[in-house]
Amino acid sequence: MELRFGAVGQTIYPHGNSLQLASQCGHVAQLQSDLKRSHSLAIISMRLSPIFHDHAVLQRDQPLPIWGTAVPGSAIEVRLGNAHARVTSATDGRWLLRLPAQSAGGPYELTATGEGKTLAVCDVLIGDVWICSGQSNAEWTLEQVNPGGEQAADGEFPNVRLLTVNSHVRIGRQIEVQGRWTPCTSSKLMPFSAMGGWFGRILHRELGIPIGIIANARGSTRIQSWISREALMTDPAGREELAACDVATFSTEITIKEIYSSLDEWAQAEGPIDTGNFGLTAGWAGAEFDDSDWETMDLPSHWQLQGHPGCGILWFRCTVEVPAAWVGSDLTLSLGAIDKHDDTYVNGERVGGVSWEDSASWTTMRNYTLPAKLVGPERRVVIAVRARSHANDGGLTGPGEVMKLHPCGDDVQALPLSGSWTWKVEQDWGKVTPPGCSGFGPGNINSPHSMYDTRLHPLIPYGIRGVIWYQGESNAHEAGLYRRLLPLMITDWRRVWGQGEFPFIQVQLANYREPEPDPGESDWAALRSAQTSALRLPNVGMAVAIDVGDADDIHPKDKKSVGQRLARWALSEVYHRGLVPNGPLLRSSTPEIGGCLRLSFHQAHGLTTRDGGPVRHLAIADSKRIWRWAESRIEGENLLVWHPDIPHPAAVRYAWADNPAGCNLINSDDLPAAPFDTDSVNGKE
DSSP states (O other), X not given: OOEEETTTTEEEOOOOSSOEEHHHHTOHHHHHHHHHHHHHTTTSOOEEOTTSOTTOEEETTSOEEEEEEOSTTOEEEEEETTEEEEEEOOTTSEEEEEEOOOOSEEEEEEEEEETTEEEEEEEEEEEEEEEEEESHHHHOXXXXXXXXXXXXXXXXXXXXEEEEOOOOOOSSOOSOOOOOOEEEOXXXXXXXXXXXXHHHHHHHHHHOSOEEEEEEEOTTOOGGGGSOHHHHTTSHHHHHHHHHHHHHHHOSSOOOOOEESSHHHHHHHHSOOOOOOHHHXXXXXXXXXXXXXXXEEEESSOGGGTTOOSEEEEEEEEEEEOOGGGTTSOEEEEEEEEESEEEEEETTEEEEEEOTTOTTGGGOEEEEEEOGGGSOTTOEEXXXXXXXXXXXXXXXXXXGGGOEEEETTOOTTOEEOOEEEEEEEEEEEEOOOOTTTTSOOTTOTTSTTHHIIIIIGGGTTOOOSEEEEEOOGGGTTOHHHHHHHHHHHHHHHHHHHTSOSOOEEEEOOOOBSOOOSXXXXXXXXXXXXXXXXXXXXXXXXXXXXXXXOBTTBSSOSOHHHHHHHHHHHIIIIISOOOOOOSSOEEEEEEEETTTXXXXXXXXXXXXXXXXXXXXXXXXXXXXXOOEEEOEEEEETTEEEEEOTTOSSOOXXXXXXXXXOTTOOEEXXXXXXXXXXXXXXXXXXX
């Protein structure tokens, strides 16, 4: 099979040595669609780029780029208020012009006239536009972290506009993104990025100007996918990845075997097989079944974090006693999300389930109705869930606050269901990773420059104020490389946008996994150090999240604190509101007489500990880098660190762990100190 992709101009042979998912290797139909789109630009009538539509926010105080397509050679005129500009479309039908800079305000009507017609975009505001990007913690919605909606109760901000980019991965650089601008309301905030929503609301409250937030994030993506091909070519590791990806994409020696349109299609055709509901036959759903010899697991959680490393089918059971007043009433059973499929039983009767019919089953909230007949006068309710995961992770993932049982329409006295459940493995499939998920190939979200081509390039050169960025979990195993790639990406984005050194504010990785009792090495700590090193670039900031994570969840629910800290840095350093931008950042480490190391910090006014006790998670090492817990004393904005058995200390680490639970060093604004290793400051890494 030979397909020619016009935008690239090369022959593409779909990779088939091992089976590839369509979303990762380029489905034939997708390639054909891309081919048609790439050749259709020169024949379509005049149109604006889809990012320019009703309720859009355009960037204030800088020339405003506006673009679209038209019949080649068409004269186009664009107007916004009293500003206007003209351009002639190019031979491929594309056109771009820039309107004069304007102050914050609106609403305005944006019009484009050409080919004898006028296109109008209504309710356009001029303000500040920020891109919210990264992986799943940037993508995680308010609905996912705050299902009750309390944090959206004050969400009526008509001058805050939200846009979520939801474009699918395609081969080659795209020129359009999918997504719609919408005025901020409580209901619109719920499915929007929680971090981005908080950031935008706070800026609007403090500045009083229109704010546009473009949520442009994708879960599980590595930083390599967000960097342009040109920039990756400047890094040795980047060149190696590009070479591997090119082989997977353009190989002429591999014959196509099969291509599937989705992960579910692959799993049903080639994945592990559910050989039958043995648990149901064995009575595991029944109210009288004795599960006293089953293991226990705290839910919500992925089961891979709680003792079962593989994929398969696991049963979970929980027993509650309902109030007498509930007898005779239908009840609602809410279990939150289940990764990926489930059959749920109550007192032996199936009350619901989600299977292949739901392509987003791993994020679907389970809410099942229990008919009144299922609860007898004894008021005992046994909930049994048969959870199936055919790839990657699995389990009842909550969040915990939505896991509850209550009468239909009345959750005031709901019984909580998070906590200890019994569990047993029905079928163990081992660790299942779909073909291509960890490799390269066209359409793979983690192929180098795939997110850049699909999600970022189509936004350029839309006027922006800056970027907020939460990413790194998928690169936690390669901190040394990340130390090079993060500055490379920031510089790359600034280069292609052509707006100078716009603000770039990152979120340092939150605390995660079980705490360790002794000081030692940590991939996550090393990645945080790599993130801190990017602060050497101008106009780069960081929100520290080392105190708002969750040991059991890589997606901590406290996105409010993250959004507040990002906004605080912006208000301080971008908008010059006089705030302290962040917590203490290590400045220097110098030896003192008596075997101490004196540490000095930036932003350390009122240096103290949150609980008034000694600094915790502080380790010190000798020249052999043998680490021990240290003693310390705060002196003004400095920290003296020592150990009685180390007369000549060589290095100090603070909060150097995946989860340094209880780390407590802060400044007078209650902002946490960033984790550090003095070797980083002294250039010894």
